Amino acid sequence: MKHVIIGAGPAGIIAAETLRRADPRSTVTVVGDEPEPPYSRMAIPYLLTGSIGDAGTHLRRGADHFAKLAVDIRRDRATGVDVGDRRVALAGGGHLDYDRLLIASGSHAVRPPIAGMDLQGVENCWTLADARRVAAGARAGARVVLMGAGFIGCIVLEALAKRGVELTVIEMGERMLPRMMDDVGGEMIKRWCESKGVRVLTGARVGAVSAADGGLELALDSGESLRAELVVCATGVSPNVDFLADTAVRIEDGVLVDEYLCSSVADVYAAGDVAQGPDFSTGERRVHAIQPTASEHGRIAALNMAGGRTRFRGSLSMNVLNTLGLVSSSFGLWMGAEGGETARAADAERFRYLRLEFQADRLVGALALGLTQHVGVIRGLIQTRVRLGQWKPQLLRDPLLVMDAYLDCTRRRA
Amino acid sequence: MHKSLLIDPEKCTSCLQCEMACSFEHEGVFNPAKSRIKIFEFEHGRRAIPYTCTQCAEAWCLYACPVEAISLNMETGAKEVAEDVCVGCKVCTIACPFGTINYNQDTGKVIKCDLCGGDPQCAAACPTGAITYVDADWTGYDRMREWAQKTHSQPSA
Ligand SMILES: Cc1cc2nc3c(=O)[nH]c(=O)nc-3n(C[C@H](O)[C@H](O)[C@H](O)COP(=O)(O)OP(=O)(O)OC[C@H]3O[C@@H](n4cnc5c(N)ncnc54)[C@H](O)[C@@H]3O)c2cc1C
Numbered sequence: 378m379k380h381v382i383i384g385a386g387p388a389g390i391i392a393a394e395t396l397r398r399a400d401p402r403s404t405v406t407v408v409g410d411e412p413e414p415p416y417s418r419m420a421i422p423y424l425l426t427g428s429i430g431d432a433g434t435h436l437r438r439g440a441d442h443f444a445k446l447a448v449d450i451r452r453d454r455a456t457g458v459d460v461g462d463r464r465v466a467l468a469g470g471g472h473l474d475y476d477r478l479l480i481a482s483g484s485h486a487v488r489p490p491i492a493g494m495d496l497q498g499v500e501n502c503w504t505l506a507d508a509r510r511v512a513a514g515a516r517a518g519a520r521v522v523l524m525g526a527g528f529i530g531c532i533v534l535e536a537l538a539k540r541g542v543e544l545t546v547i548e549m550g551e552r553m554l555p556r557m558m559d560d561v562g563g564e565m566i567k568r569w570c571e572s573k574g575v576r577v578l579t580g581a582r583v584g585a586v587s588a589a590d591g592g593l594e595l596a597l598d599s600g601e602s603l604r605a606e607l608v609v610c611a612t613g614v615s616p617n618v619d620f621l622a623d624t625a626v627r628i629e630d631g632v633l634v635d636e637y638l639c640s641s642v643a644d645v646y647a648a649g650d651v652a653q654g655p656d657f658s659t660g661e662r663r664v665h666a667i668q669p670t671a672s673e674h675g676r677i678a679a680l681n682m683a684g685g686r687t688r689f690r691g692s693l694s695m696n697v698l699n700t701l702g703l704v705s706s707s708f709g710l711w712m713g714a715e716g717g718e719t720a721r722a723a724d725a726e727r728f729r730y731l732r733l734e735f736q737a738d739r740l741v742g743a744l745a746l747g748l749t750q751h752v753g754v755i756r757g758l759i760q761t762r763v764r765l766g767q768w769k770p771q772l773l774r775d776p777l778l779v780m781d782a783y784l785d786c787t788r789r790r791a
Numbered sequence: 792m793h794k795s796l797l798i799d800p801e802k803c804t805s806c807l808q809c810e811m812a813c814s815f816e817h818e819g820v821f822n823p824a825k826s827r828i829k830i831f832e833f834e835h836g837r838r839a840i841p842y843t844c845t846q847c848a849e850a851w852c853l854y855a856c857p858v859e860a861i862s863l864n865m866e867t868g869a870k871e872v873a874e875d876v877c878v879g880c881k882v883c884t885i886a887c888p889f890g891t892i893n894y895n896q897d898t899g900k901v902i903k904c905d906l907c908g909g910d911p912q913c914a915a916a917c918p919t920g921a922i923t924y925v926d927a928d929w930t931g932y933d934r935m936r937e938w939a940q941k942t943h944s945q946p947s948a
Contacts (some may be wrong), residue, residue, distance in 0.1 A: 757888030
């Protein structure tokens with residue numbers, strides 16, 4: 378059996394390793410177009426702060442790790458797939474034949490369609506190559522504008538602030554983290570950032586960027602103009618699917634996959650950021666561009682490529698974020714479910730917030746600020762769909778009892 | 792055969808000796824706040840449950856780690872955090888459905904039970920036998936592990 382994997386990020390690499398175990402006699406080839414050994418984008422912020430070097434971002438430690446597993450990692454780029462002949466065309470001129478193909482090509486950063494986005498000094502912060510350019514520009518004291526305060530933007534925010542730059546953050550939405558936090562949480566994070574010397578503009582839009590005095594000038598829709606030496610764009614991503622253009626593989630926000638991570642074309646699977654797969658909370662298909670989903674997708678896709686029949690029960694949307702020392706997390710349907718109920722406990726002075734969302738007597742979503750101990754139980758409660766019974770009214774009164782509820786419910790069930 | 796921590800909440804008097812011993816072993820100080828095992832009190836202190844990592848086979852923390860900072864100790868079965876590799880991203884803290892791997896603000900890394908390399912100090916310190924270190928198939932953890940498997944998105948193979 379010939380397995381080919383397009384993309385050497387976490388999803389592709391975990392799939393390759395799983396294939397090696399589940400299908401020992403197969404050949405496993407991974408095509409990756411980045412120059413570095415397989416690495417984690419997630420580690421980029423820690424590279425920016427200098428707490429790790431390049432090697433600290435690598436997915437695997439041993440230099441001979443892949444050779445020992447007989448996983449062939451090739452530096453090349455897939456340019457096309459012929460799903461009839463089962464053949465992947467490569468930019469280097471060659472091709473790879475496959476029996477089963479995994480698309481794990483992730484996504485790429487996109488910039489907003491405004492003037493000046495191609496100027497020197499405007500960077501993304503998505504790849505290691507981007508990170509090196511950002512690091513070069515983000516010297517202590519430099520004026521830096523960060524466009525976008527979504528999840529990725531806020532991660533990068535922390536790293537930039539730690540480099541000692543003079544930082545302004547511009548978010549189009551009415552609050553920071555519009556897709557990970559509600560108004561209460563978003564407002565607390567904004568106040569926290571401001572108290573740490575970061576300027577945050579929400580509900581603001583950059584109209585155009587132009588070159589000025591060896592730097593950049595940003596014209597905001599509000600009429601204000603800002604000067605900067607560096608502009609970092611964290612304004613969204615788009616799936617890497619161009620090489621599938623001439624195929625019957627169905628694509629919406631990503632490659633549509635079923636509960637076996639198989640696409641609309643037999644023997645073509647997809648995993649990670651590029652895949653639009655089952656969502657645990659809604660049963661719909663969603664792109665969950667997070668590390669835990671890449672890892673779970675990669676494993677399950679590989680088990681099925683190896684001939685197994687392992688069902689994926691859906692990914693849970695979840696994030697954890699550190700914003701200049703304020704830790705926040707979000708899980709599942711934190712914005713609430715239809716016909717559900719909400720419990721909130723907020724302490725704005727101490728930057729603490731917990732919001733729980735219930736449907737009947739089950740927990741379906743949560744937001745937490747300033748909570749770092751035992752947060753994982755929130756995932757546990759949501760994903761096991763444990764019935765809270767008498768605990769639900771108690772949690773509605775005091776959501777902070779969530780750990781007690783967890784211990785009691787799980788011990789009774791066990 | 793790996794050994795596991797067997798916890799019998801009935802015997803726990805909430806004396807916090809386990810937390811002190813754990814903190815001293817790992818952090819060099821007697822500070823329950825730095826312990827990897829935690830006593831939870833219920834019913835206004837009438838009931839207490841010592842709670843820590845079960846070293847579950849699913850190893851959510853290990854698989855979620857983006858930089859291979861968590862590995863399996865073959866001798867003890869413990870999932871161990873390599874502090875020098877951990878970048879402090881905390882993704883394991885939300886991936887673990889037991890909430891037993893936690894972020895330590897002081898070090899900027901995560902901490903979890905490592906079974907003290909095979910000589911767990913919490914068990915050694917427990918005066919009532921509420922925490923013992925025994926052959927794995929004895930422990931009530933099997934039931935918790937079963938529960939772990941119900942956390943849905945995990946592959947069953
Ligand atoms: C700065 C930053 C911080 C992040 N922090 C977090 C976090 O804290 N928590 C979290 O859960 N997630 C985080 N993420 C998201 C996380 O990194 C992604 O979810 C994860 O990398 C997805 O893995 P993947 O393997 O699907 O895709 P990727 O990691 O993107 O890997 C895909 C690979 O395929 C390659 N490729 C694309 N097209 C081709 C082609 N045609 N031929 C060959 N190769 C190709 C790409 O270049 C890339 O190397 C962060 C991301 C960034 C950028």
